[in-house]
Amino acid sequence: MSTLAFDGRTGASGDMIVGALLAAGADPDVLGPVESTLDVRYGIDDVMKNDIRATGVDVVRDDRSDPGHDRHGEHDQGRTHAEGTGPHRSYREVCELVESMGLASEVEADALAIFETLGEAEASVHGADLDSIHFHEVGADDAIADVVGAVLLLADLDPDRVVTTPLSAGGGVVEMSHGTYPVPGPAVVKVAEKADWSIRGGPVEAELLTPTGAAILAVVAEGCETLPDLRVEGSGYGAGDRDLDGHPNVLRAIVGDAHGNHASHEGITVLETNVDDIPPEILGGLQDTLAGAGARDVTVLPATMKKSRPGHLVKVICRPEDARAVARKLAAETGTLGVRATPATHRWVAGREIETVSIAVDGEDYGIAIKIASDDSGEVYDASPEYDDAAAVARETGATIREVMARAESAWREL
Structure with a gap:
């Protein structure tokens, strides 16, 4: 599976994302629709950031009267996000402009x-x-060029999956049109609420994550705590506007082939409670009763409680949005006085399919469902017969469940 990974330890902005994608191998010629619609050009140049060579991108008004004009000309390092190029627009005007680009x-x-x-x-x-929203900096030509340019370049690279490590937001305060705000700014925080990735403070007192950069990555990228296992095929750095003391203001993009990882991941919350006076029938039934409230998995572990009393630790995995309902059901079923909730970033989930095989027992054919697990490259690494199907065949034929499951797995492997 081809994967593009962003390394956001010194933040991200729209122009840094565009620069990183270009440096990683995307074709700048795909940016033509933006240039012709907005009457701008992308100034693309190699720049040095703390001894790291990076690709700087600036969006400038196109001067057709200049006979020496070069679309991929000298990078103007004077641009900042607050200055912007061209008019500011309403949200609807921006949408109409994007829709006109073909x-x-x-x-x-x-x-x-x-x-x-x-x-x-x-x-x-x-x-x-x-x-009613009117964009200011975000509605300017350069911000629109950053957003549309990023998705054009990403489509040119065409990875199967895009991920980003936690994004550094910076620190201190930022001057905005409505006043001075702590970093990260209010819009960045709101974007991060709906993103799959996480943010962190530092490593310097400056704004490192812009609303445009955050929004681009919120739409196109999954979050990962560390860079995934990759066979690297290309890489590059997109330059930011700032010169930071001791930290290169760059966004790194790495393109490669990932093998052997689970197919996807989903956000989870882990719920826990300790109980010491629950009948075993109630504990045994929690798998079914909590599943109805949204639990993905339920585990009951023996534990030693206060004064050495025997008890159990109940652990439940569920989606964050189901946590309240699952916790309420867990409390109602067990009578516990408290449920601990531990947010987790995600759990990796294998690709799952169900296939049915037929086995013959005493001349009769029986169908057994097989759960197939595969990684993100489609390679199957486990095949497990469904217990309930095997148990039903065992009851009817007198065979052991273990024998039925073994024959079902063998039949699937022969296929």
Whole structure:
């Protein structure tokens, strides 16, 4: 599975993402629709950031009267996100502009999703509705070019999966049009609420994660705590505007082939409670009773309680949005006075399919479901007959459950 991984330890902005994708091998010629629609050009140049060579990108007004003009010309390191190029626009105006670019449907959908993410964040911060939002810096030509350029370049690289490590937001305060705010700014925090990845403070007192950068990654990237196992095929650095003391202001992108990882991951919450006076029938039934409330997995472990009393530790895995309902059901079923909730970033989940095989017992054919587990490259690493099916065949035929399961697995492997 081809994977593009962003390493966000010194933050991310729109132009850093564009620069990183270009440095990782994306074709700058795909940026043409943005340049022609906005009448701008991407200035692309190699720059040095704390002895790291990176790709700097600046969006400037296109001067067709300049005979020496080069679309991929000298990078103007004077641009900042607050300055912006061209007019500021409403959310609807931005959407109409994107829709006029004649983009491929997938690219247009991603670009519109990014601006919707930005618009909803601004609307939430200011207590307004989406249609009334007017973008300032984000509605300028350079910000639009960053967003659409990023999705065009990403489509050119065409990875199967995009991930990012935790993004450093920086620290201190940031000057905005509405006043001074602590870093990360309000819009970045709102975007991060809906993102799959996490943010962290530092490593310097400066704004490192911009709303545009956060929104792009919120739409296109999954979160990962560390870089995944990759056979690296390409890499590069996108340069930010700042020169940071002791930290290169760059965003790294790595492109490679990932093998042997689970197919996907999902956010989870782990619930726990200790009980010491529950009948075994109640404990044994928690798998079924809690599943109805949203539990994904239930484990009951023996434990030693206060004054050496024997008891049990009940651990439940569920989705964060189901945690309240599952905790309430756990309390009702066990009578416990407290349930601990521990947020976890995610759990890796294998690809799962069910196939049915037929086995013959005493001349009669019986169907057994087989659960197939595969990694993200589609390689099967486990095949398990369903216990309930095997038990039903065993009861009917007099064979042992173990024998039925072994024959079912053998039949599947022969297929």
